[in-house]
Amino acid sequence: MRKLLNTLFVTSEDIYLSLDGENVVANRDKEVAARYPLHTLAGIVTFSYPGASPALMGACAERGISLAFCTPRGKFLARVCGENNGNILLRRRQYRVADDPDQSCQMARTMIFGKLYNARQGIERTRRDHGLRLEDESLSAASQTLKDLLPEVLAATDPARLRGLEGVGASAYFGVLDERILQGKETFFFRARSRRPPLDPFNALLSFAYSLLANDCASALESVGLDSYAGFLHRDRPGRASLALDLMEELRPCIADRFVLTLVNNRILKGADFRQQEGGAVLLTDEARRTFLKHWQERKKETLTHPYLGEKLPWGMVPYVQALLLARCLRDDLDAYPPFLWK
Numbered sequence: 001m002r003k004l005l006n007t008l009f010v011t012s013e014d015i016y017l018s019l020d021g022e023n024v025v026a027n028r029d030k031e032v033a034a035r036y037p038l039h040t041l042a043g044i045v046t047f048s049y050p051g052a053s054p055a056l057m058g059a060c061a062e063r064g065i066s067l068a069f070c071t072p073r074g075k076f077l078a079r080v081c082g083e084n085n086g087n088i089l090l091r092r093r094q095y096r097v098a099d100d101p102d103q104s105c106q107m108a109r110t111m112i113f114g115k116l117y118n119a120r121q122g123i124e125r126t127r128r129d130h131g132l133r134l135e136d137e138s139l140s141a142a143s144q145t146l147k148d149l150l151p152e153v154l155a156a157t158d159p160a161r162l163r164g165l166e167g168v169g170a171s172a173y174f175g176v177l178d179e180r181i182l183q184g185k186e187t188f189f190f191r192a193r194s195r196r197p198p199l200d201p202f203n204a205l206l207s208f209a210y211s212l213l214a215n216d217c218a219s220a221l222e223s224v225g226l227d228s229y230a231g232f233l234h235r236d237r238p239g240r241a242s243l244a245l246d247l248m249e250e251l252r253p254c255i256a257d258r259f260v261l262t263l264v265n266n267r268i269l270k271g272a273d274f275r276q277q278e279g280g281a282v283l284l285t286d287e288a289r290r291t292f293l294k295h296w297q298e299r300k301k302e303t304l305t306h307p308y309l310g311e312k313l314p315w316g317m318v319p320y321v322q323a324l325l326l327a328r329c330l331r332d333d334l335d336a337y338p339p340f341l342w343k
Contacts, residue, residue, distance in 0.1 A: 006042065006297070007042055007043040007044070007045060007297065008036055008041055008043070008044045008045070009045050009046075009293045009297075010026065010046035010047060010048050011047050011048075011290050011293065012028070012048060012286070013047065013048050013049055013072045013286075014029070014048065014050065015027065015028055015033065015046070015048040015050065016028075016048070016050035016051065017044070017046060017048075017051070017052035017053065017056055018053040018055065019053060019055040019059050020035065022038050022039065023035045023036060023038060024036050024041070024044065024056060038060075038063060038065065041065055042065065042066065043065060043066035043068070043215075043216075043219060044060065044065065044067045044068070045066075045070060045212070045215060046067075046068070046069055046070065047070050047071065047072050048072070049072070051069065052067065052069075057080045060080055061080055064223065066079065066215070066219035066222075067079065067080040068080075068215045070211065079215070079218065079219075090225050090327060090330060090331060091225065091227050091230075093330045093331070094226055094227060094230055094243075094330055095227075095230055097232065097330065098230045098231065098232055098236075104159070104232040104233075105156065105157060105158065105159050105162060106336070107233075107246075107326075107329075108232040108233035108246065109153050109154060109156050110154075110336060110337045110338070110339050111232070111246055111247070111249050111250050111337070111339055112165070112169075112250075113150060113153045113154055113339055114249070114250030114339025114340055114341060115166070115169070115249040115250045115252065115339075116146050116149055116150060116153060116166070116169040116173075117146075117150060117250075117339075117341050117342070118250055118251075118252075118253040118254045118340070118341065118342045119169065119253045120143050120146035120147055121253070121254065121342045121343075122173075122180075122254065122257060122258060122342075123139055123142055123143045123146070123173070123176065123180075124143055126139065126179075126180045127139050127140070130182060134179060138175075138176050138179060139176050139179060141172075142172040142173060142175060142176045145168070145169070145172040146169055146172055146173065149165055149169050152165055153165050153166075153169075159233075162233070163233075173253070174190070174192075174193060177190045177257075178190040178191070181202065181261065181264055181265070182265045183264060183265050183266075183267055184264060184267065184270060186271070187201055187270065187271035187274075188201055188202045188264045190202050193206070195207060197279070197280070197281030197282070197283075198281065198282055198283075199280050199281070199282060201271065201273075201274045201282055202260070203282070204274060204282045204283060204284055205260045206256065206257070206260055208289070208292060209256035209257075209260050209296075210248070210252065210256055212296060213248050213252070213255055213256050213319075214241065214244050214248050216316070216319045217241075217244040217245075217247040217248045217319045217323070218241045219319075220247070220319040220320040220323035221244055221247065221323045223320065223323065224320075224323045224326075224327045225327060226243060226323065226326065226327055226330075227243065228241040228244045229241050229242055229243065230242065230243055231244075231245060231246045232246055233246045233249070234246055247319065247322060247323065250322075250340050251318065251319065251322075253342070254340075254342040255299075255315065255318070259296065259299055262295075263292065263295065268291065268295060269292070272285075273285055273287070273288030273291070274288065299315060300314060300315050300316030301314050301315075301316065302314065302315050304318075305343075306318070306321060306340075307340065307341045307342070308325070308340075308341075318340060321340075322339075322340055325337060325338055
């Protein structure tokens with residue numbers, strides 16, 4: 001099984017990455033600022049403007065090291081890919097399923113089932129851990145709504161119907177997200193989802209976490225031989241890794257949302273860690289982004305027992321395991337795709 005290696009996050013905006021032998025070198029003003037052995041890395045995510053040398057991009061592609069480029073505010077721009085891994089027959093099968101509304105709906109509904117199940121689990125954990133501090137009525141109602149939607153999702157045979165059920169579930173889930181924010185309410189609150197750009201600190205954290213998770217999901221899919229751009233729920237759009245967005249749906253509540261709530265409720269980040277631009281966009285400061293990434297890496301190293309495999313593994317391996325299960329399903333080694341159901 002794939003090992004969980006390190007991910008190198010380059011947060012300084014003036015760093016240029018290059019290759020020196022078997023090392024990636026971080027350069028600032030043509031001076032070496034740091035160097036890291038390639039064999040210890042599973043991926044590189046850079047938020048700098050200068051970019052990376054063609055030699056480094058080639059070395060990463062050859063070794064299967066994910067190299068992703070983002071803007072300093074965290075918007076994904078591009079990812080370096082080498083030769084496609086896996087069997088061409090697997091990708092042909094993926095494209096046929098994606099082009100068939102019935103088959104793609106079957107795949108998508110298990111992912112949406114996982115998303116709503118995990119969203120409910122997140123609410124139930126909040127009720128269990130902090131019930132005495134909360135008004136339980138609205139949380140209980142949202143949890144019941146999500147529970148009632150689960151059998152309807154599994155019975156859905158029409159993509160439009162499935163998207164409608166997902167929308168109802170998302171509305172119930174996000175409708176009580178603000179109540180799960182327990183600290184710093186003068187700074188951290190959730191009224192509605194704002195993306196491009198995020199208009200408050202909590203949305204800024206969510207956007208950053210989703211960007212990182214989407215990159216992990218895309219890398220996981222490519223590593224098992226699937227095309228991260230041909231999705232089942234998210235339809236084709238130039239430049240959008242639709243299958244990565246499909247895969248991350250079930251992982252948002254238990255990986256990204258839970259992580260952001262932990263940062264806020266444990267007072268790891270505060271109001272001073274954000275800056276507001278003239279147009280209203282709210283961004284993390286450079287120091288806050290480094291703090292975020294440090295804890296993100298630590299979170300990925302924590303272990304859990306996978307609900308389907310019954311094996312212990314780090315949280316950072318979950319996207320890779322789910323991508324592998326999806327590939328096995330498309331090869332007909334499994335009767336259906338088993339979504340990740342958070343316990």
